[in-house]
Amino acid sequence: MTKNKPKNNYQGGAEDFKGFIRLSSNENNDGPSSRVKTALKNNVNFSNIYPELDGETLRNQISKTYSLNSEQLILGAGSDEVLQMIYATFTKPGDEVIFTKYAFAMYAIYAKNFKCKPRIFNDSKFQFSLNEFAKLASSKTKIIFLANPNNPTGSIFYKDEIINFIKKINKKTLIVLDSAYCEYLQEKNYDDGLSLVKKFPNLIITRSFSKIYALGGLRIGWGYSSMQNILKLYQYKKPFNVSRLSCIAATEALKDQRWISRSIKNNQNNKKYTANNLNNSLIKTIDTTANFILLKFSHEKIANKFVKFLYTNKITVRHLASYGLPKYVRMTIGSLTEMKKTIKVCNRFNV
Amino acid sequence: MTKNKPKNNYQGGAEDFKGFIRLSSNENNDGPSSRVKTALKNNVNFSNIYPELDGETLRNQISKTYSLNSEQLILGAGSDEVLQMIYATFTKPGDEVIFTKYAFAMYAIYAKNFKCKPRIFNDSKFQFSLNEFAKLASSKTKIIFLANPNNPTGSIFYKDEIINFIKKINKKTLIVLDSAYCEYLQEKNYDDGLSLVKKFPNLIITRSFSKIYALGGLRIGWGYSSMQNILKLYQYKKPFNVSRLSCIAATEALKDQRWISRSIKNNQNNKKYTANNLNNSLIKTIDTTANFILLKFSHEKIANKFVKFLYTNKITVRHLASYGLPKYVRMTIGSLTEMKKTIKVCNRFNV
Numbered sequence: 043m044t045k046n047k048p049k050n051n052y053q054g055g056a057e058d059f060k061g062f063i064r065l066s067s068n069e070n071n072d073g074p075s076s077r078v079k080t081a082l083k084n085n086v087n088f089s090n091i092y093p094e095l096d097g098e099t100l101r102n103q104i105s106k107t108y109s110l111n112s113e114q115l116i117l118g119a120g121s122d123e124v125l126q127m128i129y130a131t132f133t134k135p136g137d138e139v140i141f142t143k144y145a146f147a148m149y150a151i152y153a154k155n156f157k158c159k160p161r162i163f164n165d166s167k168f169q170f171s172l173n174e175f176a177k178l179a180s181s182k183t184k185i186i187f188l189a190n191p192n193n194p195t196g197s198i199f200y201k202d203e204i205i206n207f208i209k210k211i212n213k214k215t216l217i218v219l220d221s222a223y224c225e226y227l228q229e230k231n232y233d234d235g236l237s238l239v240k241k242f243p244n245l246i247i248t249r250s251f252s253k254i255y256a257l258g259g260l261r262i263g264w265g266y267s268s269m270q271n272i273l274k275l276y277q278y279k280k281p282f283n284v285s286r287l288s289c290i291a292a293t294e295a296l297k298d299q300r301w302i303s304r305s306i307k308n309n310q311n312n313k314k315y316t317a318n319n320l321n322n323s324l325i326k327t328i329d330t331t332a333n334f335i336l337l338k339f340s341h342e343k344i345a346n347k348f349v350k351f352l353y354t355n356k357i358t359v360r361h362l363a364s365y366g367l368p369k370y371v372r373m374t375i376g377s378l379t380e381m382k383k384t385i386k387v388c389n390r391f392n393v
Numbered sequence: 394m395t396k397n398k399p400k401n402n403y404q405g406g407a408e409d410f411k412g413f414i415r416l417s418s419n420e421n422n423d424g425p426s427s428r429v430k431t432a433l434k435n436n437v438n439f440s441n442i443y444p445e446l447d448g449e450t451l452r453n454q455i456s457k458t459y460s461l462n463s464e465q466l467i468l469g470a471g472s473d474e475v476l477q478m479i480y481a482t483f484t485k486p487g488d489e490v491i492f493t494k495y496a497f498a499m500y501a502i503y504a505k506n507f508k509c510k511p512r513i514f515n516d517s518k519f520q521f522s523l524n525e526f527a528k529l530a531s532s533k534t535k536i537i538f539l540a541n542p543n544n545p546t547g548s549i550f551y552k553d554e555i556i557n558f559i560k561k562i563n564k565k566t567l568i569v570l571d572s573a574y575c576e577y578l579q580e581k582n583y584d585d586g587l588s589l590v591k592k593f594p595n596l597i598i599t600r601s602f603s604k605i606y607a608l609g610g611l612r613i614g615w616g617y618s619s620m621q622n623i624l625k626l627y628q629y630k631k632p633f634n635v636s637r638l639s640c641i642a643a644t645e646a647l648k649d650q651r652w653i654s655r656s657i658k659n660n661q662n663n664k665k666y667t668a669n670n671l672n673n674s675l676i677k678t679i680d681t682t683a684n685f686i687l688l689k690f691s692h693e694k695i696a697n698k699f700v701k702f703l704y705t706n707k708i709t710v711r712h713l714a715s716y717g718l719p720k721y722v723r724m725t726i727g728s729l730t731e732m733k734k735t736i737k738v739c740n741r742f743n744v
Contacts, residue, residue: 052632054446059439069441079437082638086433088410089642090420090607095405119470119612122631130481130506148632155481155629256441259637261470278506280473281403281499285636286610287433291440 051151056358063380066358068193068223068334070256071376072308074291075301078257081294082287093286096279100289104264107296108236114272117284121222121248121263122148128185128246128265129156130278132216137184142170144195144365146220149187158184168195168328172207181212189220190235191227194362194372196330201233208242216271218246222263223332225254225306236266243268251288253333254302254309255295260288309333313375319385324348324393334374337388342368348391355387402502407709414731417709419544419574419685421607422727423659425642426652429608432645433638444637447630451640455615458647459587465623468635472573472599472614473499479536479597479616480507481629483567488535493526495519495546495716497571500538509535519546519679523558532563540571541586542578545713545723547681552584559593567622569597573614574683576605576653577660587617594619602639604684605656606646611639660684664726670736675699675744685725693719699742706738 056066064071074082094100097117105112118124125148133139135157141149142165153160161183163175179186188207191198199207208217224234235247246267252258262284265275295302313335320327324344328336339345342363349361349371362370375381407417415422425433445451448468456463469475476499484490486508492500493516504511512534514526530537539558542549550558559568575585586598597618603609613635616626646653664686671678675695679687690696693714700712700722713721726732 051628052446054443054632057445059442064442067443069443071441073438073441078440082437082440083434086430087424089429089433089610090422090424091410091415092405092408092418092420092603092609093612094408095403119631119634119636122633126631252443258443258633259440261444261633261636277402280470280477281405282473282609282612283470285470285612285639287638288636 051154052147053364056353058358061356063357063376063384065374065376065380065384066360067258068253068332068374069258070254070305070333071374071380072256072305074256074295075298077298077301078291078294081290085287085290088286091286093282093284093289095281096276097284097289100293103293103296107299110236110266114239114266114269116265116272116275116279117289118263118265119261119283120252121220121250121265123283124248124263124265125149125218126152127275127278128216128218129153129158131274133158133184138182139185139187140178140183141187142175142192144168144192144367145187146189146193147365165195165197169197172199172203176207176210179211179215181214183212183215185216185218186211187218187220189222191223191331193223193332194334194336194365194367194370196328196332196336198227198232198331200231202231204233204235205238208238208245211244213244216244216246217242218248220248222248222250222253224249225302226309226332228306239267243270246271251292251295254305255292256305257288257291257295260285260291262288262292308377309375312378312381315378316375316381316385320388322389322391324391325388334372337371337373339369339371344393345369345371347393351391352387357384357387402505403498404715407704409709412707414708414727414735416725416727416731416735417711418609419604419683419725420609421605421656421684422725422731423607423656425607425646426649428649428652429642429645432641436638436641439637442637444633444635444640446632447627448635448640451644454644454647458650461587461617465590465617465620467616467623467626467630468640469614469616470612470634471603472571472601472616474634475599475614475616476500476569477503478626478629479567479569480504480509482625484509484535489533490536490538491529491534492538493521493543495543495718496538497540497544498716516546516548520548523550523554527558527561530562530566532565534563534566536567536569537562538569538571540573542574542682544574544683545685545687545716545718545721547679547683547687549578549583549682551582553582555584555586556589559589559596562595564595567595567597568593569599571599573599573601573604575600576657577683579657590618594621597622602643602646605653606643607656608639608642608646611636611642613639613643659728660726663729663732666729667726667732667736671739673740673742675742676739685723688722688724690720690722695744696720696722698744702742703738708735708738
């Protein structure tokens, strides 16, 4: 039976977590705020009651937090589901879609599901030129997917570059700006894209509660675009796609922005600390603008051995072989205590 | 802006619940068991951690509870999502699908989403003949959807009738047996369909944790079929479609079968009590085999007035106008206390 074992197309991070330092899935190891935890506990008794049909309370809170029109918002079970709704709504078999080689795996998995033709930009240098990327698009392109910043390569584009890029693209082509990691960017010249939707109706922003908001386990994300795109997406939305508890948790998380700010600060500090103290000549570290760093090894076998060594020391990290980057390991930035222990283990690693 | 307001194709029950007796969405008003509530509270702190990729722990528990091969199981965010995956996996635009006129609204909504051609059986008598239903199918039929028992009509088919029906259908046609309400059926000659999958590889069973298991708010359901169908469905499944807390709740709910049995008993008793004591000459009551009864009125306007009257008395029920049954109201069976109060209000209703 084993050879027939149902197998998801996606390869995720490690699933172990009890007793482990978990640095494999870019989760926020600070966990949800006490306000969120209290709200969840207070609402457990209502688990028998269906969620609000389209998550109005949460959409209103997102609208308040980010000054958006709540009617231009759509919720998904993670931004994964928003991406799936985008494919389902706007593509038909044979349509051309564009993304980078080292991008979120779901862009390509959905392209296959929906029988679209992917055109793939080779971002082997990780940070690439949006001018070059734009050249891949034509009037035939249905959707362009671009994550900013990108996981796992950490590539990042600033506001002016993004605007220039959008202007180069045919207005009939949808541009999906995946901003799952945007909260980690605090620079003024960075833009999560929300402010650009008014000017560019072909832009769709996707957002996640799985990263800084520390709700990866609850599957909740959202999309924001022009009214005409959102109305189309609603035609495909399942009535109750997001759990009641998830909506409550996300609403409370948004209200606790002080906790979010502290968590962003923690990430910055702990990442700096990690980069400064990780000094093993076998490991080249590459900083990213998000909540992870990349570790580069001279050979796939060494990367593999490193991941196993960390695992025996009860630390999980993500080997990027499934992303086509076998010499690379992605390490999420956890708490300071976690990083101190991890650095000690990493510095001890030998072949 | 109101005219452009995003609007889901689905019309759900009332969303009020605090201070209301909620009899509008066929939820289990006993709520989840204390075992489930404790497990949820104990796991709130881990909301930052992604769920298991394909819900192995929950699949193993389902497999144990119902003696099934866990590899033939697939989880969804409610059986809604399993139905969506079935459409996405097995249909292409123009394909013929069959269901009854007064069936779960999502069969038709998905048919539209996936550009399938629905052929609709008129079950205006509510309880209909499967022999007649089978005549609608041909070698061109891709999928037949049949709920047993059916919501909202309460139609019910016993094991022999179901087997005869399946035998009449072309082996290349998929038969989706939606068993969301099956737990309410305790008769030996009823079958939820799980035992038939071995013999009929074209059969897919869908199940829900939203009804007797009292987890409607957490969006969790499952599908069971031959390995070949399940392998195909996995190609379309989102990696993390179901929340961590939902998987934990469902696993614990399955372990607490004593609580489930008590809840089934409560439903039987409270339904009998309701049918016996509801005696308003304006209302004709129709018993069903599930956790609701139907109330028939002589005119749509009276049905409408009744729903509003109950609402002002803080009771929500479901007007079936959106199901094309404007003279009917569906009333979920709640707790004995709730039903006693509801009966008093109903008996007071006048035009």
